[in-house]
Amino acid sequence: MSEPIPESGAAPKWQPLDARQRRVLGVLIEKAKTTPAGYPMTVNAIVTACNQKSNRHPLMTLDDFGVEKALDELRNMGAVSEVDWVGRVSKWKHNAYEWLGVDKPEIAVMTELLLRGEQSLGDLRGRASRLEPIADLAALKPVVETLVARGLMIELTPPGRGQIVSHGLYTEPELAELRAQHGGGGRPRTWMENVESADREAAE
Known part of the structure; x- marks a missing residue:
């Protein structure tokens, strides 16, 4: 799936984020653009991307629990959405165009x-x-x-x-x-x- 199309005129909804939330949101936006075939992303894929050593500062070592917690928090803010796939694991996508405006x-x-x-x-x-x-x-x-x-x-x-x-x-x-x-x-x-x-x- 390709990245979402930005909607013109949408009111931004952003608010401050902690380091985990920023990393998870950044990863979802990045991978939507660089590897659209693997987007939306599973939790495991997000963990791997959060912890990669290239294009990241600071380096982080997040686990499934930390990423899932950040995803739940971001979902409550409206920054990301969970995509349910029948017979498959759930995947996640960002709503950053609208959330950030x-x-x-x-x-x-x-x-x-x-x-x-x-x-x-x-x-x-x-x-x-x-x-x-x-x-x-x-x-x-x-x-x-x-x-x-x-x-x-x-x-x-x-x-x-x-x-x-x-x-x-x-x-x-x-x-x-x-x-x-x-x-x-x-x-x-x-x-x-x-x-x-x-x-x-x-x-x-």
Whole structure:
């Protein structure tokens, strides 16, 4: 099965996620694009993908229980759905287009940030390009600007060469610690402020 088609005009429903939830969601989005023949995914396949050593930071060692717990939590948030296959094990798919309120280039960028965490814009462009064509940094710029405006991406260092960015789905304690590691950069918006900003943008 191919990945789901994004629906235009859908209101985003995202909220902060813990490290397990971010890894599981990132894996489902990634594999929908890179290995569509194996998507939706079984729990075993998700565990393997979460723990793989390439395209992951930090490296994790999740087990079936941890992944199943994360899937249940993500399902309750509306971020993933379980697909029941008659006579076969259940499989899982993501609802990230609607949940995050993003398009294909934006979801490619978000996936790499979920799987690898903070990184430079140059590295991000190269990595996201394996999921969706992003020709150069000029093509990445409007994607970044949109995601930052919605609170889905955060700038950890000032704009310019080697700028470091990450996703905005951290819990508030994680986000405060991450900003402190990169020299602050002003008070981060809270999750509620991000939601209010997205609502204002949708109303315009």
